[in-house]
Amino acid sequence: MEKTPIVRKQYWLSISLILFAICTFMGHAYSVELLNVSYDPTREFYKTYNQTFIEYWQQQTGETLTIKNSHGGSGKQARSVIDGLQADVVTLALASDIDALNRYRTNILPEWQSRLPNNSAPYNSTIVFLVRKGNPKQIHDWSDLIKDDIEVITPNPKTSGGARWNFLAAWAYARSTYGNDEQARTFVTKLYQHVPVLDTGARGATISFVQRGLGDVLIAWENEAYLALKEQGGDQLEIIMPSLSILAEPTVALVDKVVDSKGTRKQAQAYLEYLYSEPAQHIIAQHFYRPVNPNILKQYAKQFPEIKLVTINDYFGGWQKVQKAFFSDGAIFDEIYAEIN
Incomplete structure (x- = not known):
């Protein structure tokens, strides 16, 4: 039996709605949100870095990321995570603030500092x-x-x-x-x-x-x-x-409890690893942190005069x-x- 024009119109409208729903679902399925809980003076750096990493990750995986930041005094930020702030990653001013995340419960693996190069310090300062x-x-x-x-x-x-x-x-x-x-x-x-x-x-x-x-x-x-x-x-x-x-060495870490709960381990790990990449190390230097890549640090030697450091x-x-x-x-x-x- 041949479909009338009205039936055909309803048919194609239904197909369009189904395809729209599928695309919408897939869009949500491939959109992931990360929270980086950081210390005070990293605001400008991570604003730039986040955009660079989002573009990189989109090119590599097709996945859309949303990255949010929280900033404040490093000790206060650690306290917020201890109190339940759902950080996928922490990028704090010093290692003891990250160690403190396990004060009352295991939020991160004890060997966190050995999981990334340079004792999980992708940049330093003084x-x-x-x-x-x-x-x-x-x-x-x-x-x-x-x-x-x-x-x-x-x-x-x-x-x-x-x-x-x-x-x-x-x-x-x-x-x-x-x-x-x-x-x-x-x-x-x-x-x-x-x-x-x-x-x-x-x-x-x-x-x-x-x-x-x-x-x-x-x-x-x-x-x-x-x-x-x-x-x-x-x-x-x-x-x-x-x-x-x-030698001030800010450190970074996955918050294992959170990434396993949210299913964001892969993205959060890549977010931290990319800090050691050449593009990221240049961004680090451009925001006045000292890169840990010695070849890139040499390119900014005039910006970072030598100083006696303990x-x-x-x-x-x-x-x-x-x-x-x-x-x-x-x-x-x-x-x-x-x-x-």
Whole structure:
């Protein structure tokens, strides 16, 4: 029996709706969302990196990714994940914040740091000073930070990973200069007497110094200092490299519990692995982090002057010892803070 025009029209309309539904379903099936929980000064870098990785992943797999970021002080971010924030990956300021994710339950595998090259640190940085243009207070090294008329801006080591690197860089300078930990403690205590406010994260400290005009010097991540310089056009601020600083190694990891629950392990693993690729290492350098690829680092040698650096493992015995001795509840930083307040 021949179909009438109306029946044929309904038939093809039905077929179109079915095909639309199938395409819609397939579109949703191949769209995956990742959450990267990171620390304060990585906002600009990961905004660029995410777009590059999304395009790469689309070309490789045909899959559409949506990548969301959460930023804040590294310690606070770790606490958020511990409290249930569903991070597929964490890209935090230091290894001890990632170790802390297993404080109450197993969120990541204990051997997480060996799963990626360079102990899961795809970029590094160091700690420098940012001062007003012309360096009116003549700040050249750590010893200048404890002069009577100097106000120092640095965030709170209890909430900020960058602040812990700042604290340890100051301690390393003092111990190297004065010869022992007792003198180092005295120096660091004097330094914190010059700190008028402790922001919760590195970006907050930068805002206090740059936008609010607080302080004479900001102790900062190298990348954060360069970014501030770039945004201010170089006519208000300048960077001072101290005689000694610390090799700051931010680390990255899968949150195994989350990726296995969401089924995003493949995408999240690739997201972290791609950080070591040549395109990503160039993006890292362009956002003022130091690439771990030595060939790419050489291409940006003028941007990253040589500076004497100590390492957390060689100078302090690793993050496990450091966290317990300096930053756990009732440890050295708490004692210093109680003493000056």
